[in-house]
Amino acid sequence: MSERFNVADIFGEDVFNDTVMQERLPKKVYKDLKKTIEEGKELDLATADVIAHEMKEWAIEKGATHYTHWFQPLTGVTAEKHDSFISAPLPSGKVLMSFSGKELIKGEPDASSFPSGGLRATFEARGYTAWDCTSPAFVRHDAAGATLCIPTAFCSYKGEALDQKTPLLRSMQAINEQSLRLLRLFGNTTSKKVAPSVGAEQEYFLVDAEKFMQRKDLIYTGRTLFGAMPPKGQELDDHYFGTIRQRIAGFMKNVNEELWKVGVTSKTQHNEVAPAQHELAPIYEEANVALDHNHLVMQTLKRVACQHGMKCLLHEKPFAGVNGSGKHDNWSLTTDDGKNLLDPGDTPHENVQFLLVLTCILKAVDNHADLLRESAADPGNDHRLGANEAPPAIVSVFLGEQLEDVLNQLISTGEATHSLAEGILKTGVDTLPDFTKDATDRNRTSPFAFTGNKFEFRMVGSRDSIAGPNVVLNTIVADAFAEACDVLEKADDFDLAVHDLIKKYATEHQRIVFGGNGYSDEWVAEAERRGLPNIKSMVEAIPALTTDKAINLFEKYKVFTKAELESRAEIKYENYSKAINIEARTMIDMATKQIIPAVIKYTKELADTINAVKAAGADVSVQSELLTEISALLVESKSALKALTEVTEKAAEMEEGEEQARYYHFTVVQAMAALRSPVDKLEMIVDKEAWPMPSYGDLMFEV
Incomplete structure (x- = not known):
């Protein structure tokens, strides 16, 4: 019988949260x-000293x-350097446990060994954590x-951002400032802060640890580089939302307990499609708390999986032929007094503030689609995005x-004179209640979908930090708000000006709106006709960071300098080159x-079998045909291996x-595919006992 506990009793028990601070x-x-x-406001050192002391005592x-x-x-x-609380020994030989405000506020890890993209020379070692x-x-x-x-x-x-969080905090300042400008125009004088609210769904695979350790590709790269599909994959959709197996359920239970203790609101768990x-x-x-918590989620998934004799795979595409893993970034804007700027209300056609916010976001996404695409670009996502899943x-x-x-x-x-109303869903079963259904269906193929009172950015990869996508979202929307406010603050007739601006943005950026099947070839052709960019890989997405448009945007809101973007x-x-290498x-x-x-070795065994069977006077046509097929694939594999070796050496x-x-x-990626093809065919015809x-x-099925 498993131990029973009350979630409310353990939630946040290991967090120095507001309740603890009030008490201590x-x-x-x-x-x-x-x-x-x-x-x-800036925190003075004396106050920090008191906080540090109480934080240390609590810890x-x-x-x-x-x-x-x-x-x-x-x-x-994430990165961390551990220091103990002990101070210099006393004459008695004992030590004091100390932690100062200076140690709380500022740390100094070595900055030279972290990626800086040329911002720091190797000999320039000093960096600061704040x-x-x-x-x-x-x-x-x-x-x-x-x-x-x-x-x-x-x-x-010198103050340049060497991390994911600093630009995120800067972008949060930008969206707060411009959102408040917009709210003041609509007569809101009470809200003091607007913050991006984020929920990051996390997809992942679990495999048996013993089998994981027998695959060099999983150990070194996090994904399988070879592998033929089994007879059954995800065709039956039976794994999706299926009954969670006991071994996995035990793992999920421990993950939830660990996360709840450190204040992560782990809410939903289920089997995914693959x-x-x-x-x-x-x-x-x-957003910044969601960022920290998502890193905690990923670390906890990996740590607890090991405790259960499994390995957690966070790669976007660990297996070819079945769905990869993403991280849906749910984004909205919320005031400190609980108002959601993306809540349309019951009659969105009458909600002028919402319509302006909405059309500003359409403008932002349309104008900066390349930056959004780049924010979700990594080597693993190249295998996932657009792959019919x-x-x-x-x-x-x-x-x-x-x-x-x-x-x-x-x-x-x-003029917008009406809104489509919610309907009643009739099940046709007398014992089931009829209930109100939403006015809108959902679209799982859309990369940026409105889902009631938020947008869901579904491009983000499962390993990715959510900082990048939210930095872009916050900054491009802040810019759209700022441009709208520049117009409206000068308007003689606010009501007429806001009406004209909503229509202008809706008309000019209608091309970004699409409600159909995003997986279809027809959409690719239609998007090209509309002039929407189709950036297919990470290396083709990266240049979006350093266009004049991007540099001007990020420098305007002090989110990135030109040097930081470069x-x-x-x-x-x-990173891309190293990953593929x-x-x-x-x-x-x-x-x-x-x-x-x-x-x-297997072909020798097969040849020996052919000779033995032939000597016995029996028909060896099947064995000979198999040997010929395997030998041909072996030749193809060796040739492809030689070609891959040559291009990899040249690239390096x-x-x-x-x-x-x-x-x-x-x-190089093409040469990798050329080697994989014959090897995967060999796996299908070589004796399983002989496969290494x-x-x-x-x-996928024995975990």
Whole structure:
């Protein structure tokens, strides 16, 4: 019988949250800290000293011996350096446990070994972590014991952002300022803050750890580089929302407990479409807290999977032939007094403020579709986007029948006089109640879909930080709000001006709205006719970061400098090249040391069998035909291996940058596919006992 517990009792028990601060901090210190959090005021060192002392005492009571500034460099994962609370020994030989305000507010990890894209020379080592007091500190329990984790931003000695969080916080300031301008125009004098509210759904695969360790490709790259499809994949849709197997249920239970303790609102869990694929979804939070919590989710999934004898795969496409994994980024704008700027109300055609917000977002997405696409670009997502399972690489907006109808009324007549009403769903079964259905269906093929009171950006990859997409969303929408406010603040007749602006934006940016099947070839042709960009790969998306338009946009709102954008582009080219290089070298290693020797050994056994059967006077036509087929595929594999080795060596000798990344994408990736093809055919005809690694069937169905 499993241990019973009350979620309310354990939720947030390891978080230095508002309740803990109220209980432990002097009233004045608590008020000063709240002012810092809510109004962005600077925290003085004396106040920080008191907070640090109480935080240390609380953490020690939780068993903590060390603290760490927990940050998100441009490596794709989090980073941390642990320091114990002990101070210099006393004459008695004992030690004091201390933690100062300076240690709380500022850390100094080595910046030279983190990606900087040329912002820092190798010999320039100093970098700083700065406490993000708007995201609560927490105590993490793992094999190292208990550690006080302090969420921080990470910047260089000269103040350049070297992390994911700093630009996100800057973009949150921008959207707050411009949203408040817009709200004041509509007579709202009470809201003091507008923050992006984000919920990041997380998809992932689970495989048996023992089988994982038998696959070099999973160990080194996180995805399978070879593998033939099993007889059954996801064709029957029976795994989606199916009964959760007991081993997986036990894992999910432990994941939830771990997450709830550190304040992550893990809400939904279910089986996803592909075999061995699952999803976890939280409740919405302010963007920077959602960012921290999503990293905690990914770390917890991996750690708990190991405890259950499994491995969690967060790669966007760990298996060819079945759905990959994404991370749906649900985004809205909420005031400090609870108003959602994306809530249309019951009669959206009459909600002028909502219509302006909506059309501003259409304008932002249309004008900066390339930046949104780039924000979801990584090597793994190249395999997923547009692969008949995920949003296409073309950015479009789904609004639903109700809002599309309102938009069409505005465009055609200049007036929106009605909204499509909610209907009654009649089931046709007397014992089932009729109930109200939404005025709009949903569209799972849309990369940017309105889903009632938020937008769901579905392009984001499962491993990706959600910082990048939300930095772009916050900044492009802030810019659209600012341009609208520039017009409306000068208008003599506000009502007429806002009406004209809504119609103008709706008309000029109608091309971005699409409610049909985003997976279809017809949509690709239609998008081209509309002039929408179709950016198919990461290397083709990266240049969007450094266009004059992007530089002007981000510098205008102080989110990125030109140098920071150029550094990020350089890092992304370098990361792409390194990722593909590792994949190619792994394929070469597996083919050379495992697959080809195993097939050669099998052909010898087959040849020996042919000779033995022939000597016995029996028909060997089947065996001979099989040997001929395998030998031909072996020749093809060896030739493809040689070609891959040559282009990989050539790529590695090239100077790092865009040209090298493009060569990896357009040449090395093609050579990898050419090697995989005959090897996967060999797997289908070589004796399973002779094949040197677990198959797709072993990995996806035996966990």
